[in-house]
Amino acid sequence: KSSLFAKEGVSLVRNINITHGEINWEKCVCYPKSEIKGLDRFSLQENDILISLDRPIISTGLKIAVVTKKDLPCMLVQRVCRINSKKLDVNFKYLFFWFLSQNFIESIDPGRSKGVPHLATRDIEKLFFPLPPMKEQERIVKKVETLMQFCDVLVERVQQSEIHAGQLMQAILQEAFSSDEQEKEVKLSVTQTNENFWFNLKLGIGAVLEGLRSSPYQRGEMVIAKMLYFLQEIYKVSFGLNFVKQKFGPYDAKVKRVIQSDLKKDKAFRVMQVKGKQVYDLGSNSDRLLKYNSDTLTNSRASMEDLLMRIGKLGSDKIELIASICKVIQDEKVIEEQDIYEKLSEWKPEKYTIADVKDAMRKIKYWEWDKKLDS
Incomplete structure (x- = not known):
């Protein structure tokens, strides 16, 4: 009953929550836990495949999602189709890839005959489905994942080339209309457009989000930036970022650029609202990103x-x-606490006391970060 929908309880998966490959909880409603007795048949399980029955195909593709462990507990509501691969004795990834194929999309043909963009469960049930032995399913899944990872690399390189071309044009224009004092900064921005820069930064952000899942910190943009700052400046993971002083700490705007670009295209990350704040998490395609064989990723994780x-x-x-x-x-x-306090006060007036600085410096020196910053 929609009249029982609440802000807290067991999350309900509606059509609006199903995106391309994952469940989007930005617009989430819940069902009171006190009312779910006898509704076990609607409880979803990990690896259940969900397909929207209302407007299942939009301009960007099929609205399909896979239930993950972090989505649980959640329940099914009307106009969402659930396919449980365990009951069908099918590899869920094989089944998921088949639903994404043109064979399935052309078969369901939603709305063409009636002019109504809806789908019924019987439309799915009556379809012929290729079902090879389990070992063959696993082989196909492995092959598809390998090819998809290869495609990701190609797409990433194309995107990098587009970004590099745009940056190069801006640098040329800036150099043409800038004074001599600005030329050094312009040339630096041009040389930074190397092929691996953006992808390495994306791998670093993925490692940060992966690590923060087990921490109490909200995964906002500034928290991500500070973690990348520590990784680069303390642990010497090379991202090529140029951190500057901002209100909430060291920051480089390229962090936001990479996140926003991914949200639009690759979906390795996703954005959520938590207690009124915008935070980020790993998205539906994060597995492919985090399987990448890269020293940057390995060093970032460690x-x-x-x-x-x-x-x-x-x-x-x-x-x-x-x-x-x-x-x-x-x-x-500077390394003396009084000197640090004075410089910090110029940056952030009246925010910290000398006692705060001394307490933080004890940790920094104990970890020997002061020596690493000086190296």
Whole structure:
């Protein structure tokens, strides 16, 4: 009953929540836990495949999702089709890939005969479905995943080329109309458009989001940026970022650019609203990103594990303070607490006390980060 929909309880999967490959919980309604007795048949399980029955195909493709462990507990509602691969004794990935194929999409032909863009479960039930032995299904899945990973790399390179071309044009225009004092900065921006830069940064963001899943921190853009700052400046993972002083700590706008680009195209990341704040998480295609064989990804993961062991129990405010002090040490070449406090006060007036600086510096020196910043 829609009259029982609530803000808390068991999440309900509606048509509006089904996107391309994952469940989007931005517009989530719940059903009270006290009312779900006797509704077990509507409870969803991990790896269930969901297809929207209302407007199942839109301009960007089929509205289909796979239930993951992080989506649970959740329940099915009207006008959403659930396929349980376990009951069919089918590899769920094989089944999912078949639903994405043109064979399925052309077969359902939604709305063409009646002019109504809807689909019925019987339309799916009556379709012929190729069912090879389980070992063959697994072989096909493995082959498709390999090819999809290869396609991801090709797409990424095309996107990088587009970005590089745009940046090069802007750099040329800027150089043409800039003064001599600006030429050095322009040339630096041109040289930074190397082939691997954007993809390596994306791998780093993926490693950060993966690591933060087990931490209490909200995964906002500024938190991600500070983690990347630590990885690059303390753990020496090479991203090629140029962090500058911003209100909430060291920041590079390229972090936002990579996240926003991915949200539009690749879906390795996703955006959510948590307590009124915009946060990020790994998206439906994150598995392909995080399977990539890369030193950047390997080093980022190992560094995140060590980093969270050190700062995992500190509050967000202290993380900001430590990152800001590290940036002051880097930029101002100071190490005495009073000097750091004065420079920090110029950056963030009246936000921190000398006692705050001393407490943070004890940690920085204990971890020997001051030596790493000086190297």
